[in-house]
Amino acid sequence: MVGLYDREGMLRFVGSSLEACVEYAALFQIQLAPSSLQDLPDPAQPGVIIRGRRHLEGHSS
Secondary structure, eight states: EEEEEESSSOOOEEESSHHHHHHHHHTTTSSSSSSSEEOOOOOOOOOOOOSSOOOOOTTTO
């Protein structure tokens, strides 16, 4: 994954490739000269663990 940051350091776009970021910049007329393209780490896939059965219907507090 590649991130496109503008000259103020704001993340403007996250794409799967350098080409995707360049196309985004062209589409929105963002100049690449003061911008920065940086490799980003792939997001971690959170694991969800559900234990037991839970019935929420009919319960009142």
